[in-house]
Amino acid sequence: MLIDILTQRCNAQRLMIAEAYQSMYGRDLIGDLKEKLSDHFKDVMVGLMYSPPSYDAHELWHAMKGAGTEENCLIDILASRTNAEIFQMQEAYCLQYGSNLQEDIYSETSGHFRDTLMNLVQNIYKGKPVLILQGIREEGYTDPAMAAQDAMVLWEACQRKTGEHKTMLQMILCNKSYQQLWLVFQEFQNISGQDIVDAINECYDGYFQELLVAIVLCVRDKPAYFAYRLYSAIHDFGFHNKTVIRILIARSEIDLMNIRKRYKERYGKSLFHDIKNFASGHYEKALLAICAGDAEDY
Template sequence: MVNIHHPKEHFKIYLETQGTIFPAPNFNGIADAQMLGEALQQFDCDKDMLINILTQRCNAQRLMIAEAYQDIYGRNLIDDLKEKLSNHFKQVMVGLMYSPPFYDAHELWHAVKGVGTEENCLIDILASRTNGEIFQIREAYSLQYSSDLQEDIYSETSGHFRDTLMNLAQGTREEGNTDLAMAVQDATVLWEACQRNTGEHKSILQMILCNKSCQQLCLVFQAFQDISGQDIVDNINECYDGYLQQLLVAIVLCIQDKPAYFAYRLYSAIHDFGFHNKTIIRILIARSEIDLMTIRKRYKERYGKSLFHDIKNFASGHYEKALLAICTGDNEDY
C-alpha cells in the first residue's frame, strides 16, 4: 500500500512568499518623471537618481511614471534609457520599465530570435509561470512582436524538449481537486516512463508533468518516492540528459518549491557560469514583487551564503547598486 501524505508544506511555501519591492508611499508620478527627465538630460546622466527612483517604485507605479514622462517630454522613457545608458546597467533599468508579461515576452523573444537559442531562459520562464501568466505572456508577445510565441518555439527548438515547451506554452495545466488514487496511478506511469526511456514514454512523462495540477503533482511525487524509493528529480537526472532533463527537473522543482528553484538558478548563474548577467537580471526583476525575499532566504538556507553579498562580490559600479537595490528591499540580513 502506497502511503501518501497531503503535502501541506507545499501550500505553506506559497503563503510565505514575499517580494522585495512594494508600492512607494506618497507616490507622485509626475514629480518622479520630472526628476528622471532631469537625470537623463545631464551630460553624464545621474545614474544614482535613476536607481533611487526606479528600484524603489513598484511596477504599476513605474508604468505611471512612464506615462507622465511621455506627457511632459513627448518622448518614450524606455527609448531615452536605452539611448543614455549602456551595458548591463541599461538592461536592468530598461527591464524594470516593462510590465511583467511584456518583460517575459521580451526575454522569450530574445531567447528564440537572438544569436543562438537561449534554452535556459525558455526553461526558467515556461516551467515556472501559471496558466494566467502564460496567457498574458502570449498576448504580450503577439502585441509586441507581431509573432506567435508557440510558432517561434516550434521553429527554434526540437524533439521532446520542443514538445514539452509547446505543452507548457499552452497554459492549460489542470486546476482544482486532488485525487489520491490517480496520483498513485500517475506515479506508476512516471516510474515506468523513466525506466524505459522510449520516445513514447518521454511523451507520457511530459504530458503528466505539464498538464496535472500543481497540487496533484505534489501527491504524485510523494507516491513516486513511495513506489520507487527514489526522488523523482534523481530519477529524471539518471534517465535523461540535455535540455530535456533540465526542463523536466525545472518543472518538478518549481512545483515543489519555486523560490528554492530560483535560488538554485541564481547560485548557478553566479558561481558556475562566471556571473551570467542575463540570468541574474531576469530573475531579480521578474521575481522582485513576487517572491525575491523568499528566494534570498532559500539561497542562504541552502548555500550558506548571502545572495546580497554574492552579488556585491561579483558586480561593480552602478550595475551593482541597481542589482542590490532590487535584491535588498528593506532587509540586508539574507
C-alpha cells in the same frame, strides 16, 4: 537618481511614470534609457520599465531570435509561470513582436524538449479554445487514486525511455495541478524508493532533462528553484548577467524575499554578499536596490 526612483517604485508606478514622462516631454522613457545608458546597467533599468507579461515576452523573444537559442531562459520562464501568466505573456508577445509564441518555440527548438515547451504554453484544453485566463494545466484538482497511476507511468517512463513514455512523462508534468503533482511525487517515492528528480537525472539528459527537473522543482518550492538558478548563474558561469537580471526583475514583486531566504539557507551566504562580490558600479547598486536588503544582508 535613476536607481533611486525606478528601483523604489512598484511596476505599476513605473508604468505611470513612463506615461507622465511621455506626456510632459513627448519622449519615450524606455527609448531614452536605451539611448543614454549602456551595458548591463542599461539592461536592468530598461527591464524594470516593462510590465511582467511584457518583460517575459521580451526575454523569450530575445532568447529565440538572437544568435542561437538560449534554452535556459525558456526553461526558467515557462516551467515556472502560472496559467494566467502564460496566457498574458502570449498576448504581450503577439502585441510586441507581431509573432506567435507557440510558432516561434516550434521553429527554434526540437525533439521532446520542444514538445514539453509546447505543452506548457498551450492555450487549448481537450481540443477546445480556452475562454478564460488559463492554459492547459489543471488548477486545484487532486485525485489520490489517479496519483498512484500517474506515479507508475512516470516510473515506467524512467525505465523504458521510449518516445511514447517520454510523451506520457511530460504530459503528466505539464498538465496536472501542482497539488496533484505533490501526491504523484510522493507515490513515485513509495513505488521506486527514489526521488523523482534523481530518477529523471539518471534516465534523461540535455535540455529535456533540465526542463523536466525545473518543472518538478517549481512544483515543490519555486523560491528554492530560483535561489538555485541564481547561485548557479553567479558561481558556475562566472556571473551570468542575463540570468541574474532576469530573475531579480521578474520575481521582484512576487517572491524575491523568499528567494533571498532560500539562498541564504542553502548556500550559507546572502544573495547580497554574492552580488557585491561579482558586480560593481551602478550595475551592482541597481541589483542590490532591487533586492532591497537590510543591514544584516550585507
